[in-house]
Amino acid sequence: MGWHGILGFEYGIVQAPLGPDISGPELVAAVANAGGLAFLRAPDWESPDYLRELIRKTRSLTDKPFGVGVVLAFPHEKNINVILEEKVAVLQVYWGDCSVELVTKAHRSGVKIVPQVGSLEEAKKAIDAGVDAIIVQGREAGGHVISQDALISLLPKVVDLVGDRNIIVIAAGGIVDARGYVAALALGAQGVCLGTRFLATEESHAHPTYKRKLVEYDRTEYTDIFGRARWPGAPHRVLKTPFFTDWKSLPVHETEANQPVIGRTTIHDREIEIRRLGGTVPNVTTTGDIESMVLYAGQSVGLIKEILPAAVVVKRLVEGAQLLIKQKFS
Amino acid sequence: MGWHGILGFEYGIVQAPLGPDISGPELVAAVANAGGLAFLRAPDWESPDYLRELIRKTRSLTDKPFGVGVVLAFPHEKNINVILEEKVAVLQVYWGDCSVELVTKAHRSGVKIVPQVGSLEEAKKAIDAGVDAIIVQGREAGGHVISQDALISLLPKVVDLVGDRNIIVIAAGGIVDARGYVAALALGAQGVCLGTRFLATEESHAHPTYKRKLVEYDRTEYTDIFGRARWPGAPHRVLKTPFFTDWKSLPVHETEANQPVIGRTTIHDREIEIRRLGGTVPNVTTTGDIESMVLYAGQSVGLIKEILPAAVVVKRLVEGAQLLIKQKFS
Structure with missing residues (x-):
């Protein structure tokens, strides 16, 4: 191949923006150096100077291009301006409207723009807005999940919708190894976007206990119990830990707002208290009761057996796909 | 390839047992004659003589081997005895325990046995029981859905579990065309099992209105509102029709038992009244308010654009997969 x-x-290998503050300069540089498209994650509040520092720090670690991911549900205008001023290669946007204005603005700065979508309707809007690529997220994905459809169902429909337009389709959700990569190519994608697999790398900023749980646990659940007060209406997929199992039936009117503080963390440039059932994922700076915090993960987490250097993840995907294609389809 | x-x-193409009374002798013979593995669906009550007739009628239409599917949640012992006496090629079982005793009994009769499973635990039991193949069903599947995991997540895990044992792994759920077929092969399957695609064929016993809806509608939902009284705890995936949208929030204590009769049908050897919210799918004999009946469908139904002869479905899968592999992976 x-x-x-x-x-x-x-390569057509994308490291999802893992957030907040999990895919930092070290992970992004490692993936970029290995030939993949890697995304920093912009802060979920306006923090242009800090974001500029993040981008520049990443540039000090790699001379390869990379991107930044922005969650449009949170304040982001100043952050996007910095991303465009710094002319990173790709702006990824999620959970909000990828408007014609935004696409035009990105293109004027020479920045490619790639929304992640979870439905055919969102894909239609993205196509009409003139994006460069579309990441199609299936419901099996980890973290915040906008999709209701499994990848095997949604992806070919988006591919058909794109037709012969010059828009790259990238598959996200449930892809962990070369099998998922080749399957996504068969379904019509030109690339694959992996979150959980890159979370479980040496370079990710995830807390060591969180990384260990990704290897230990093999079940996830789609839920809305974490972070309701700050980001309502945002379902997510998490590891089925004992803590989650105890709290999964949290009544809809209860939120983290009236829960006790169970830890502290620094996210991007801010020191933050983590309340029980908060949506803040434990990064390397987090202290407290890590196992009771939200541990986002995709449904294929059971296929992750070890924490690897990010470059090894990229290499295994590429070489594994070549071997699989040779053995199965030649 | x-x-x-x-x-x-x-071929590694399997027509799922569509039930009750949708995959009859005509569909099964058409798929068998085209080189696929096709399943009759046994009645959901003991009806050995009728089932024997069904098998013999199928044999009058094809000299190729075929199978019978049995839902273990319903009375089935006499039916299984007929299946083994008639020495059909394959016995498929679903929604219940595929025991060592059952496997041994099938093998003594020279009948292969293939359970459809929806979890790693069920797959483990099947492997230990010594089955010939395992159908792995993803949550994107139509009809009654035992799985909680998407195919892209569950399938590779089952493949890894099987390892080098001589057990065939077949993928089910969300597969409609050659793209899904090749994707399943990439994920490690040796075959694919299609339900909705074969439902939407000329030979299936589905009511013409139901077939038309499969082409018209492209959304489904995972629900438990249909057929609760007769088969509680059995979630299913259905077309998102206006009727479904009106009734989807049916309180858990309400069932079809106290609803009005909206139609009549003959299922296998029985004349039956269909109550609103009953689990009885409209077959070709059904009269009444078809659009308010349960219309099972898989999540990829949006990829179905026309009703085809079953042989054309098989041919397109095979030739399409060959072409896709040649174009993408050679």
């Missing part, structure tokens, strides 16, 4: 890459990157 | 077939069949 010849590798064509996507959007100017060597 | 060389086609190896599975379980002695020409």
Whole structure:
């Protein structure tokens, strides 16, 4: 198989923006250096100077291009301005309207723009807005999940919708290894976006206990019990830990707002108290009761057996896909 | 790509037992004649003589081998005895325990046995019981859905669990065309099992209005509102019709038992009244308010654009997969 890459990157392998503050400069640089498209995650509040520092720190670790992901549900205008001023290669946006205005603004700055979508309607809007690529997220994905459809169902429909337009389709959700990569290519994608697999790397900013749980646990559940007060209406997929199992039936009117503080953390440039049932994922700076915090993960987490260097993840995907194609389809 | 077939069949293409009374002799014979593994669906009550007739009628339409599917949640012992006496090629079982005793009994009769499972635990039991193949059903499947995991997540885990044992792994759920077929092969399956796609064929016993809706509608939902009185705890995936949307929030204590009769039908050898919210799918004999009946469908129904002869479905899967592999992976 010849590798064509996507959007100017060597391979069609994308490291999802993991947030907040999990995919930092070290992870992004490692994936970029290995030939993948990697995303920093912008803060979920306006913090242009800090974001500029993040981008520049990443540039000090790699001379390869990379991107930044922005959750449109939170304040983001100043952050986006910095991303465009710094002319990173790709702006990824999620959970909000990828408008014609935003696409035009990105393109004027020479920045490619790639929304992650979870429905055919969102994909239609993205196509009409003139985006460069679309990440199609299936319901099996980890973290915040906008999709209701499994990848095997939604992806081919978006591919058909794109037709012969020059828009790259990237598959996200449940992809962990070369099997998922080749399956996504068969379904019509030109690239794959992996979250949980890159979360479970040496370079991710996830707390060591969180990383260990990704290897230990193999079940997840789609829920809305975490972070309701700050981000209502935002379902997510998490590890089925004992804590989650105890709290999964939290009545809809209860939120983290009236729960005790169970830890502290620094997220991007802010020191934050973590309340029980808060949506704040434990990063490397977090202290407190880590096992009772939200531990986002995709449904295929059971296929992750070890924490690896990010470059090894990329290498295994590429070489594994080549081998699988040779053995199965030649 | 060389086609190896599975379980002695020409291709790795399986027509799911569609029930009750949707995959009858005509559909099964058409798929068998085209080289696929096709399943009759046994009645959901003991009806050995009628089932024997069904098998013999199918044999009058094809000299190729075929199978019978049995839902273990309903009375089935006499039916299974007939299936084994008639020595059909494959016994498929679902929604219940595929015990060592049952496997041994099938093998003594020279009948292969293939459970459909929806979890790693069920797969483990099936492997230990010595089955010939395992159908792995993802949550995107139509009809009654035992799985909580998407196919892309569950399938590779079952493949890893099977390892180098001589057990065929077949993928079910969300597969409609060659893209899904090749994706399933990439994920490690040796065959694919399609329900909705074969439901939408000329030969299926589905009511013409139901078939038309499969082409018209492209959304489904996972629910438990239909057929609760007769088969509680059995979630299913249905077309998101206006009727479904009106009734989807049916309180858990309400069932079809106290609803009005909205139609009549003959299922296998029985004349039956269909109550509103009953679990009885409209077959070709059904009269009444078809659009308010349960219309099972898988999540990829949006990829179905026309009613086709079953042989054309098989042919397109095979030729489409060959072309896709050649274009994408050679």
